[in-house]
Amino acid sequence: MTDPVVSAMVFYALATFTLVAAGFVALSNNIVHSAFALFATLFGMAGLYAFLSADLLAIVQMLVYVGGISVLVLFAVMLTSGLDDSRHSNSTTRLAGGIAVLLAVAAAAFVAASAVPSGTESAITPMTALIGDALLGRFVLPFEVVSVVLLAALLGGVTLARGVKGGDR
Amino acid sequence: MLRDVANWIERLLGLDPATFAYSWITSVVVIGVMALVAFVFIAFFAGPVTWWERRLAGRIQSRIGPNRVGPQGVLQWLADGIKCFLKEDLIPAQADKGLYMFAPYLVFGGYMATFAVLPFGANLIAADLDVGLLYLLAITxxxxxxxxxxxxxxxxxxALFGGIRSAAQLVSYEIPSAFSLMSVVLAAGTMSMQGIIRQQGAWPWDWFVFRNPFLFLAFFLSLTSSIAEGNRTPFDLPEGESELVAGYHVEYSGMRFLWFMFAEWGNLWVIASIATVCFLGGWQIPGMSPAEIAASTGLAFWGWQALTLGVFVAKASVLVAFVIQVRWTLPRLRVDQLMITCWKYLVPGALFCLAGVLVLLAVVPENGIADWALRGVSLAAGLAIAVAYVWKTRAAYMADRDLYRRMEGKELWYPPFRLP
Structure with a gap:
């Protein structure tokens, strides 16, 4: 999509969608609504990745965050009792926490905006093979370390869920 | 593809695509028309297939099925559709109104989005994404x-039980589905749908399903897990009538109910065409390579498109009929059996296939004696299964016919077009 008008239209539509959904996550009184809005936010981000011609990243975002993490969050929220009570969220650090997060995000955005060169147009290039090569070539060690960490997490989860043999669970 | 069509339309209108300033308008129009085509296809596929399924179910269960609206009841789906249009759209008083009203569109949208990457013929695909297969897995x-x-x-x-069961089932069966399709990606070396088809040939021994025994096994694992992902019997626990009435769409009526039904039967096509693309050679025609089809021009080009479309639809329809028959033959699994099937059989099986395909790719050179021996073995196994399948179906029919004759003293309806 190289046409500037279409690009601008698509970008603003996606950005508005993502931001509105993100606002809904933060401001909604109903935690289930927040969870569904989180799904919409992550979906909008996948759309932004696709718009920036990072096709593999967009699809992986869909696969991991929309199809996996969101569903887990929804399960957790739905299986929690007393859903309609909006005071479930942590209210002790409400204002101070909000301001701190806002400042941190603003600082991160400033750093990111100054570090990334802007205004470079690039055509859509198939990146899947390049990413695959990089992951299993130059970055194979970090890749394997991450998979070991994930395996440890998985085993830990299984151990916790199984409980102690002969125990009362 | 999108831009090609837009350029073609601009040239048809006497405009030069290179200098036309408002080409985004044609792009948007083409996108809209493509979405409409996909939508119309789902509607005209899902509708008649409901009738087909109910007639087949009737035959399998020794009853008649819908046969009153139109000849042999072929217009039953239209009558059902009109009925659903006219029904009141009931929203429970205690429902979460916004989410309740939006959910059917999300489910339908999820299925419709798959049509963006599903090929129908040599050039008939909305978007041949580089990551097409992964997109299909992700969009669910x-x-x-x-x-x-x-x-x-x-x-x-x-409804809550149905929804949670459905989500749990989808998330679990995504794993064997992804792993078994990943063996195809390894064999093809690409994730683009058209690329996978081009890596296969038109003849059965060139299809991925008969390439080697591991891919042969992966075909059945993939088909099983996509049936489970589609919430169809024997994996229709989310809708189990005897325990949950109708599962997550129990409260829906009228048009909103119809969106769920569209998605459910539209998904039959998605299941069948994923299997056709990845394992059964897609739209390939014997004696005509994809390059030759792409090189043809004018009327010949559109002729080849029509022919490839026919081949693809024929293959997918056979699979659709098979999936329908499975639904009315096997009993529903229990929840624990569902999870055992997935985690103890399908996931290890799919990993085994993946490892096997990797080893064969590294060890067996293509078109060598070993390669052809593996193809021969797989093809023989496939033929044996197909023959046994047809034979069993026929034997069951014959037994049924004899029983009916003995009990009623008259002939069972046969052939199918002479149904009462």
Whole structure:
């Protein structure tokens, strides 16, 4: 999509969608609504990745965050009792926490905006093979370390869920 | 593809695509028309298939099925559609209104989005994405969220159970489905749908399903897990009538109910065409390579498109009929059996296939003696299964016919077009 008008239209539509959904996550009184809005936010981000011609990243975002993490969050929220009570969220650090997060995000955005060169147009290039090569070539060690960490997490989860043999669970 | 069509339209209108300033308008129009085509296809596929399924179910269960609206009841789906249009759109008083109203569109949208990358013929595909197969796996996330949303917002215990079961099932069966399709990606070396088809040939021994025994096994694992992902019997626990009434769409009526039904039967096509693309050679025609089809021009080009479309639809329809027959033959699994099937059989099986395909790719050179021996073995196994399948179906029919004759003293309806 190289046409500037279409690009601008698509970008603003996606950005508005993502931001509105993100606002809904933060401001909604109903935690289930927040969870569904989180799904919409992550979906909008996948759309932004696709718009920036990072096709593999967009699809992986869909696969991991929309199809996996969101569903887990929804399960957790739905299986929690007393859903309609909006005071479930942590209210002790409400204002101070909000301001701190806002400042941190603003600082991160400033750093990111100054570090990334802007205004470079690039055509859509198939990146899947390049990413695959990089992951299993130059970055194979970090890749394997991450998979070991994930395996440890998985085993830990299984151990916790199984409980102690002969125990009362 | 999109831009090609837009350029073609601009040239048809006497405009030069290179200098035309408002080409985004044609792009948007083409996108809209493509979405409409996909939508119309789902409607005209899902509708008649419901009739087909009910007639087949009737035959399998020794009853008649819908046969009153139109000749042999072929217009039953239209009557059902009109009925659903005219029904009141009931929203429970205690439901979460916004989510309740939105959920059917999310489920339907999730299925419709798959049509963006599903090929229908040599050049008939909306977007041949570089990551097409991964996109297909990822986009089902929308369906998971949609059924959870429908289940929760209905404010009904049956619906909530149905929604949670559906989501749990989809998330679990995504894993064997992804792994078995990943063996195809390894064999093809690409994730683009058309690329996978081009890596196969038109003849059965060139199809991935008969390439080697591991891919042969992966075909059945993939088909099983996509049936489970589609919530179809024997994996239709989310809708189990005997326990949950109708699962996550129990409260829905009228048009909103119809969106769920569209998605459910539209998904039959998705299951069948994923299997056709990845394992059964897609739209390939014997004696005509994809390059030759792409090189043809004018009327010949459109002729080849029509022919490839016919081949693809024929293959997919056979699979659709098979999936329908499976639904009315096998009993429903229990929840524990469902999870055992997935985690103890399908996941290890799919990993085994993946490892096997990797080893064969590294060890067996293509078109060598070993390669052809593996193809021969797989093809023989496939033929044996097909013959046994047809034979069993026929034997069951014959037994049924004899029983009917003995009990009623008259002939059972046969052939199918002479149904009462």
């Amino acid at each position: 996330g929308l369906v998971v969220i949609g059924s959870l949303m429908a289940g929760w917002s209905s404010n009904n215990k049956w």
